[in-house]
Amino acid sequence: MENLIALLVAAPLLGAAVLLCGGRRLDKTGHWLGTALAGASFVVGLILFTDMLGKGAEDRALHQHLFSWIPVEGFQADIAFQLDQLSMTFVLLITGVGTLIHIYSIGYMEHDERRRRFFGYLNLFLAAMLILVIADNYLLLYVGWEGVGLASFLLIGFWQHKPTAATAAKKAFLVNRVGDMGLSIAIMLMFTTFGTFAFGPVLESADETSQGKLTAIGLMLLLAACGKSAQVPLQSWLGDAMEGPTPVSALIHAATMVTAGVYLIVRSGAIFNAAPDAQLVVVIVGAVTLIFGAIVGCAKDDIKKALAGSTMSQIGYMILAAGLGPIGYIFAIMHLVTHGFFKAGLFLGAGSVMHGMNDEVDMRKYGGLRKYMPVTFVTFGLGYLAIIGFPGLSGFFSKDKIIEAAFAKGGAEGWILGSVALLGAAITAFYMTRVMLMTFFGEKRWQPDAEGHEPHPHESPKSMTIPMIVLAFGSVFAGGFFAIGDRFVNWLEPVTGYDHGHSPLSAATVTGATVVALVIGVGIAWGMYGRKPVPVLAPRGSVLTRAARRDLLQDDFNHVVLVRGGEHLTRSLVYVDHSLVDGVVNGTAASVGGLSGRLRKLQNGYARTYAVSMFGGTAVVIAATLLMRAV
């Protein structure tokens, strides 16, 4: 059975290779091939999953050692896979949602000349992401980590003829580099600390290592997670990444890749458990991003950017949960999976809306679309209900558990985190209701575009609606399926461990509070966008709104602090280089040159001058000899 693991990666990798190297001959069939291989990977995942279910909880983990990658004395890097329950969860999510999005893309990218290439990139992404989650050591994980970064770069900039897309791709790549640096430093630290970077030895010996080193490794891992999962302070790329095609936003920048940071933290749980300081930073990052993303999501009129803010906020939830330690790991992953369903569904819905609206993204120019796109409306609506945590749907179970876990952290910390999570739930309800109301309710506000084409909203083709329907099913039922009978907890507990914690509030109280927060959020949104018509032009708004429209000034901050600071630093370094370093160098050169210029006059080429110096030297030698004899 282990031998099938490599097949998971091999299928999409083969697809990527064939599609990217195959050339135009595959233009007509390429998308089917890519979809088929993604589906094949999913089937393999299912086979492995059923096999895994048949085993006892403790011996479900599978290993496959493919080959020795860098066999050097004292440095052993293997291409080896480990498929345990955690990886399995991800494999199913990635291949499942991935396959659906492949199918969706067939319709969505139908008119794109470069569809084959798009599918090649998608397959490449799948392969890299699978390597990331089934790697059995940090170095191989890093390979996948960089692979998804590359795929993300290629896909964000897929419409590279648009300067915004090209810039966004570059921005995403650059910001991700900062995080990647963190991961590489973490791996180096691991190697120096543990002498290896395989998961098993590292995580087992984490307890016996000094706190300081673990904190350092933990913080570096967190930096990596921040970069990949768009957490404060490395969050700025996600909003711009929406320049990519919508399926990409759904798959990479909502469901899978951006959750890699969560995976990394949960996977490295043993390290974080032993380093409470690092854990504290993790929850702070999670809490801050949760609110940050939510506020940004409230102000955006671009439907995809609003959803991107939401993604940031939801991943903030996951990071927060992951930072709580064994209390939260499982719920982080659970929210990750349910979020994968409903956020992918929401993005696909948004893509469907854009597909019908001539690629218009401004929600103020939508309105009343429920009549025109009923399937999209229903699936999007279910996703909406799931994300705001409507009781009974996926998001309700997973988010409720995270809020509970936050309170269960105990002490003032628990209260603060719990309140922040509750506040986040309210804001989530607000902005998602806003998106929903502005898009599907109210009067139609669309206008002819610059060339006079009136949009004709229409339902999308089957290839697009079917994945949306499937994802909507997931959005509705996944949470309940996982939560009832603690199925998910039992499933993951052998890998991540589980701790109930001691919540100062009963589960029912927390659930009640969550529902109240939800109602408040929806109510405010209804008051602002449901009862009165939405202006087509955005009102000026409060200071906070305006700031949030600019992503809470993240780019300005980056520009002022990093870019300007960097420029100033560079300039001063250049100045130092020119004045000091070059000064020393040039000064030395000039003084040597000047000295030579003076000494050169001694070497005038006249034999007689040389003869004088010879003769004088002889005289000096004789004088010295005589003096020595005299002394």
Next chain:
Amino acid sequence: MNPVNYLYLAALLFAIGASGVLIRRNAIVLFMCVELMLNACNLALVTFSRMHGNLDGQIVAFFTMVVAAAEVVVGLAIIVSLFRSRHSASVDDASLMKL
């Protein structure tokens, strides 16, 4: 008179020859001054020979003469070829690293 005076005379002639080498530009005169210096040395050697009462000093002076003869032959040949290519016997004219 003390025969040491021969040595003083040799020193004087040597110094005069040396200053001539340093002051004159004409290669031929320069050579003559070198010869003068060699002769001064020979005088000193002969005087030493007398001082020590053996003939080794004279032998060395003899060899000096032979070597001086060889040197003059080559040196004058050089001057001749230099004069041919430059039409000048001045050593200052040959101040560059090339002809």
Next chain:
Amino acid sequence: MNALAAATTTSTGEAIQFWILGTVAVIGALATVLMKKSVHSALSLAGTMIILAVFYLANGAYFLGIVQIVVYTGAIMMLFLFVVMLVGVTAADSLKETLKGQRWLALGCALGFAVLLIAGIGNASLSTFNGLGAANTRHGGNVEGIANLIFTKYVFAFEITGALLITATVGAMVLTHRERTERAKTQREMSEERVRGKHLPPLPAPGVYARHNAVDIPGLLPDGTPSELTVMQTLRQRGQIRDVSQESLADLKALEQRSGERLGREDADAVARGADPASAAENSEAAK
């Protein structure tokens, strides 16, 4: 020559000889350095060398004394003179120093060196002279003694010196040898060239009317114009041709004028020139 015996003083005769000849030797040396013409320098040096030869003899080095005269003054100095002739015997050097500070540095160094040498000699304990008497008589004479040493103790040095001399000779030949850049013409080619050329007979000789036979005066053609062909190529290229074609006419004119003056025929002369005293005056100026 009993002074050659061990002694700290020499005979009075030798002392007088030393002081007189020593002075002359120093003057000769100074003249060598200071003379403008290299031929004078060479002669002064030859004089100094002869004096040194005398000093060698006085010091008991008979063989060396003779060799000094024969080899140095006879051969080497003559070689010098040959080269001086080759370079130009009339060429006088300017004694003006062109290198800044060279003269003072040179003089300073030489003076310092002399002082150091003299101080060194003065400091050395050289009071005892063993004299060469015993050494010279051991093998029956100075020459025999030197021969004995050369062919026994110094035989290797002697052989190597021979090699050095040979090398120097070859070196001098190589240095002064000029490579021919084109093939030498055979006699046949030269004669054919001559037949084909303009001048079948030998080129006309310089000099005309038996009044001038100097090589730098071209012969005159029948119409009185000088022919440069009659002068050797070297002089032609140097531009050292003296044109005497007008000289005889000028001489004739001057002779006429003098005879006219003497005979008081100024007027007649003036009439003959067109009664123009001004132009007559000019003519007489030109004639001068």
